[in-house]
Amino acid sequence: MNARQTALARKQLERRLAPLRELDLMTPPRGWMKAIREALGMSTRQLAARMGAAPSRISAIEKAEVSGATTIKTLREAAAAMNCTFVYAFVPAKPLDLILRERAAEKAGQDMARLDHTMQLENQALLRSDLEEERRRLVDAMLADSPRRLWEDD
Incomplete structure (x- = not known):
């Protein structure tokens, strides 16, 4: 990619990232997965069935999310099982x-x-x-x- 193309790509990426920089998203203390699951009124057993996993696995995933020890793949699967879209992004603090x-x-x-x-x-x-x-x-x-x-x- 030449310098002009790189600058254009950076400008397009910045246009998409700018609104995210304005968001004040604070992760729920017990994690997004547990917050959404509970807001939907879904038990760990019910989510486990939707994910094809053991109920104990759901608690482990929720704890791993909070500690940062889970995988993107696992979070994506949990989100899909709750009819959610998993979003992952690096949002630069500045332009x-x-x-x-x-x-x-x-x-x-x-x-x-x-x-x-x-x-x-x-x-x-x-x-x-x-x-x-x-x-x-x-x-x-x-x-x-x-x-x-x-x-x-x-």
Whole structure:
């Protein structure tokens, strides 16, 4: 994928993710599975029958969901048995372009710190305004290049 296609894909993904970022979803203390099952008035035995599992398995799945030890496949099966759609997503805390810009600024800051240190050792220190202008130029150059390079640790 070229840079233009990547930017377009990121923009389309951001359009789909933005509404999710606005949601204030708090997981029920005893997990989604148990909350939905109880709201439907379904017993563990009834859900077990719908899933083709032993009733003790339902309690184990519900506990595993709360502890984070269950699988997506299991949660998807439980959701289907309760006539629900299982939703799984990574929702960035900030817009994707902002995450990239912040990462580029971080890397540019590291590069500029090394450059400034070297220049000072050689008694050729740059003015703060020149350093800031170069930092902005570096950020723009990094963002114009492949985003993969932003995540390399130097």
